[in-house]
Amino acid sequence: MGNSDVTLAYLAGIIDEEGCVCLAHCARKDVSAGYVTVLKLHVAMTKDTVPVWLHNIFGGNLSLSKRRFKNPKWSDAYCWQLQSIQAANLLREVRPFLKLKREQASLALEFQAVKSGRGRGKKKLPLQIETEKGFSDRMHRLNALGGKIRT
Secondary structure: OOOOHHHHHHHHHHHHHHEEEEEEEEEOOOOOOOEEEEEEEEEEEOOOHHHHHHHHHHOOEEEEEOOOOOOOOOOOEEEEEEEHHHHHHHHHHHHHHOOOOHHHHHHHHHHHHHHHHHOOOOOOOHHHHHHHHHHHHHHHHHHHOOOOOOO
């Protein structure tokens, strides 16, 4: 993508504090597992300034997430998101600048490399389903523990 180090360092700070690197299961009836696992990178904030800037600089999707429950402490959130190869490409660039989510970025890149190697539209074998589940479980543990897998 060719972004400047200053831009990537700023993005890393945003991702470390307000972002999420995850592997999401998306329902799909046309695949053997009934779902596909997708790499997602997103940032959600109550003010639109940064998510709009992210969208303008890096592309992706921008949306407004309305809070379904009317808790007075909760606000609507502006969400910026990249997924799959687009997310992997940006994570590859920003990973050297990440402090808190570097392990998630590395795991996400490993996942995307394995997934991309299979080819789009190919039926998953049971071993591939189990491999994706392993990636998902590891990412979930990383995110639940604030970035570090503890043994």
